[in-house]
Amino acid sequence: MRVHFHGAAGEVTGSMHLVEAAGKRILLDCGMIQGSREAEARNAEPFPFDPASLDALVVSHAHIDHIGRVPLLVERGFAGPIYAQQATADLMSIMLLDSASLAENDAERANRKRREGEPETQPLYTRDDVQATMPRVRPLPYDAATAIFDGVELAFREAGHILGSSIVELRADGRTLVFSGDLGPKGTPILRDPATIRAADLVLMESTYGDRNHRDRLDTVRELGGIFDQAWRGQGNVCIPAFAVGRSQELLYWIAMHWDEWNMSRWRIFLDSPMAAKVAGVYEKHAELFDEQARAVWKGKPNPFHLPNLRFTESAEDSMAINAIESGAIIIAGSGMANGGRILHHFKRNLERRQAHVVFVGYQAEGTLGRRLVDGARWVRIHGRDYRVNAQRHTVGGLSAHADQRALIDWYGGFENRPPLALVHGEDKAREALAGEIGERYGVEVRLARPGVTLRV
Structure with missing residues (x-):
């Protein structure tokens, strides 16, 4: 061999x-x-x-x-x-x-x-x-x-x-x-x-x-809840570049788990991905692969994929409509390294806003826009135009x-x-x-x- x-x-x-x-x-x-x-x-x-x-x-x-x-x-x-x-x-x-x-x-x-x-x-x-x-x-x-x-x-x-x-x-x-x-x-x-x-x-x-080594996951989850609360009090949006398979589902899981504690009903939550609903269907089809705790969460209320304020935005028109929202939105979109996809359009509307928050929940490879933002870039180029980064940035590594x-x-x-x-x-x-x-x-x-x-x- x-x-x-x-x-x-x-x-x-x-x-x-x-x-x-x-x-x-x-x-x-x-x-x-x-x-x-x-x-x-x-x-x-x-x-x-x-x-x-x-x-x-x-x-x-x-x-x-x-x-x-x-x-x-x-x-x-x-x-x-x-x-x-x-x-x-x-x-x-x-x-x-x-x-x-x-x-x-x-x-x-x-x-x-x-x-x-x-x-x-x-x-x-x-x-x-x-x-x-x-x-x-x-x-x-x-x-x-x-x-x-x-x-x-x-x-x-x-x-x-x-x-x-x-x-x-x-x-x-x-x-x-x-x-x-x-x-x-x-x-x-x-x-x-x-x-x-x-x-x-x-x-x-x-x-x-x-x-x-990663931070303790529970400490990281508490940090995530704190970011949501800070963003709400500051009247900003939260943009989260996340892979459509893996991080997106985990984020919804934690939101469901801490629904009352984090007062998540006050937010408008968007999973902005043409394939998100299809991926959710695959997860539900293969629930036999979940661990014991996840099976219990999926049977409870609210279900992570059926949150009352969660919207799957499949069309480009629905995605563009999100950009009219200046505060109170949690936007989860791909790509996970911000090197393409719909997250770029949300960055174009939010990176220059001081009240906005950008949360990185996964690895950002060398050369990607996500890596440049994590490394502290003050200006970034998206679709041929330069944008000043005023938004608050958070790297939540414990969710890797x-x-x-x-x-x-x-x-x-x-x-x-x-x-x-x-x-x-x-x-x-x-x-x-x-x-x-x-x-x-x-x-x-x-x-x-x-x-x-x-x-x-």
């Missing part, structure tokens, strides 16, 4: 690793690179392998930085099956159709501004490409070892990151490869804790927060969907045979810190994956 690293190997987005085993070529994830304009331009470059040579694709979960180039892979020649956990399979079409729609809209906007003689901008892929991709998806349940080829067995284990997120176990050639995907912290609302794996011959582990350094070390500690470890999905500062801690504690070999590097198992 050999593993070739091609994406999220020194950065946080663009997850993509190629496994050769039992005479087959199996790709783990095919994610979109997110960040600066220059970084995202790399998505259109040729793949570092022939897509037609792949026998299968296995995806760990439905976030775009793990599935965002799958339609492009199919369009360029991949003709094999795509394996995903059942909830992930249901989320994929929603996520990819939204991604294609954004790409088409961005291309249309660029072409309207195109000067004579300049080449026409093409979207990375279209909604038709997504429709051509989805029949290849093969849903699998958790904890069911499946022979996907002669001599190759695949199993998905709970990763606790978002609904359907999976740790991937791949067995072939007498070896076991474990790919963590993205791991969630223990005690994440709604989701069950990540599974403990006891043995492997090589582990690929994410390292997004490999250099830090990623395990922190302590949790990553503990998860690796579950392997009784202390297998070799390669760190992926992390910037170098985070990976180096995590490698040092794990190496010192367990005395094992820790590699930092790099594009083009191959490891033999």
Whole structure:
């Protein structure tokens, strides 16, 4: 068995690793690179392998930085099956159709501004490409070892990151490869804790927060309630960039949990995403994957997806109407890193208002607008115009969907045979810190994956 690293190997987005085993070529994830304009331009470059040579694709979960180039892979020649956990399979079409729609809209906007003689901008892929991709998806349940080829067995284990997120176990050639995907912290609302794996011959582990530990989640939730109260007293809006799968559902969960304590009935709450209602439907369809507390909350009142003052805004007209509201609105919108989507339009109306609040509840990758705002930028450019940032900014890191350094070390500690470890999905500062801690504690070999590097198992 050999593993070739091609994406999220020194950065946080663009997850993509190629496994050769039992005479087959199996790709783990095919994610979109997110960040600066220059970084995202790399998505259109040729793949570092022939897509037609792949026998299968296995995806760990439905976030775009793990599935965002799958339609492009199919369009360029991949003709094999795509394996995903059942909830992930249901989320994929929603996520990819939204991604294609954004790409088409961005291309249309660029072409309207195109000067004579300049080449026409093409979207990375279209909604038709997504429709051509989805029949290849093969849903699998958790904890069911499946022979996907002669001599190759695949199993998905709970990763606790978002609904359907999976740790991937791949067995072939007498070896076991474990790919963590993205791991969630223990005690994440709604989701069950990540599974403990006891043995492997090589582990690929994410390292997004490999250099830090999160605040206590309950302290963070109290902070969130305080921000809402401060914003209400200051007569401002609250803008929250949040991924449509994961953070958005957790935010609604906490609002429902603290409905009376936080006096949430006074707010107008908007989940401003064309796919939000569809994602909510997938969550309710797969309520068997919830933890015990979440099942109780969903049966109670108010239900997180049916708050009396919650509005799902699907049309562009409904989204634009929100911008007429100067105070008393909580606006949850994508993208989660503020590098596209509807949150940008709400920023254009709110960033210059001193009474407005912007709350970051997830990781902001290098080069994104979200990262610039978190780092304290006083001016930002959105859709070709500069905006002064007067709004109050809050980074609520305790709501992260990623395990922190302590949790990553503990998860690796579950392997009784202390297998070799390669760190992926992390910037170098985070990976180096995590490698040092794990190496010192367990005395094992820790590699930092790099594009083009191959490891033999």
